[in-house]
Amino acid sequence: MHAVLNLYTYFRSSASYRVRIALNLKGLAYEAVPVHLVRDGGQQHAAAYTALNPASLVPVLIDGDTTLSQSLAIIEYLEETYPEPALLPRDAAGRARVRAIAQTIACEIHPIDNLRVLRYLELQLGVDAEARKAWYRHWVELGFAAIERMLVEGAGTGHFCHGDSPTLADCCLVPQLFNAERFGVPLDAYPTILRIGEACCSLAPFQRAAPQAQPDAE
Numbered sequence: 001m002h003a004v005l006n007l008y009t010y011f012r013s014s015a016s017y018r019v020r021i022a023l024n025l026k027g028l029a030y031e032a033v034p035v036h037l038v039r040d041g042g043q044q045h046a047a048a049y050t051a052l053n054p055a056s057l058v059p060v061l062i063d064g065d066t067t068l069s070q071s072l073a074i075i076e077y078l079e080e081t082y083p084e085p086a087l088l089p090r091d092a093a094g095r096a097r098v099r100a101i102a103q104t105i106a107c108e109i110h111p112i113d114n115l116r117v118l119r120y121l122e123l124q125l126g127v128d129a130e131a132r133k134a135w136y137r138h139w140v141e142l143g144f145a146a147i148e149r150m151l152v153e154g155a156g157t158g159h160f161c162h163g164d165s166p167t168l169a170d171c172c173l174v175p176q177l178f179n180a181e182r183f184g185v186p187l188d189a190y191p192t193i194l195r196i197g198e199a200c201c202s203l204a205p206f207q208r209a210a211p212q213a214q215p216d217a218e
Contacts, residue, residue, distance in 0.1 A: 003064035005030035008052065010037050011214035012182075014110055015071035016059040017175035020214075022075045024205030025166055026082050030061075034216035037115055072106055075168055087168045089156075098162045101150055101169035105176045109143035113179070133183060140176070140185045144193060147173070151192040159199055166200060174200050178211065 007023065007030045009016035023030050035058050036043045043049060044056045052060045053069045061068045063081070068074045079087050088095045111117070113136050121127040121135065156162045161169035177197045180187060187194055200206045211217055 006033055006062040007031070008033045008035050008049070008058055008060040008062075009214070009216075010035055010058050011211045011217045013037065013058050014114070014175040014179055015057070015106075017178070017209060017211065018071045018106075018171045019059050019061065019074050020209035021166075021171045021174065021206055022078055022087060022168070024208050025087065025171070026078060026085065028078070028082060032215055034214075036216065072102065072168075072172075075171060079168075085165070087166070087171065089162060089167070094156060094162060097154060097156055098167045098169045101147060101161050102172040104143055104147055104150070105172040108146075109139055109176060112139045136183050137185050140180050140183075141189075143176075144180070144185075144187075144190045148190045148192055151196070157192070160196055166203070166205075170196065170200050173197060174206055 005023070005028060007016070007019060009020065009032050011034070035049060037058070040046075042056075044053075044058060049060075050056055052062075052067055055069065057069065059069070059071060059074065061074045061077075063077075066077075068077055075087065088098055118132055118136065121132050122129075127135070151157045151161060154162075158164040160166050161173060173193065174197055177187075177193065201210075207213065
């Protein structure tokens, strides 16, 4: 029996959403600790939280004496510590492909479009709302075009991003789809992404991880 897991999370955070999906897919119970990224000037900047994560970002996962940050690192930790069901393929080439899809989202799209970047554009650079929306759409469309090709042209694509069970790639894809829809990004050009997103969201672990299902949802 494992220690109680504590996940510091924000309901609309893509990175937190990824980890919630992974925890649910692995059947791991956890205690959600909400960290509101806007209220009180951003609760992630409070001293008690920066003691857990000096980067002032969510999520943070605490597993007994182990404190972890960065969503992909957390999911890889879960994969190694609680290996079944697996979120990475058994073969090296498959693992690399899944990581490539996941990192295209987590490293190429999300960091440029996350809350602190959009707020910097607004508050420090004076970029208006329409220009911020255009910025957001540009990077999502660029990344989604690449992912769509990876999925269409990759022999490993199945019912999900890789094969017929969800992987790390799907944990990353669904939150990015949620955000794209929230910001009104046109998605008709990405039918494979949409098909896989629909397949994922038909599953209970994804439904329980969704922003609207969280205790801190607004």
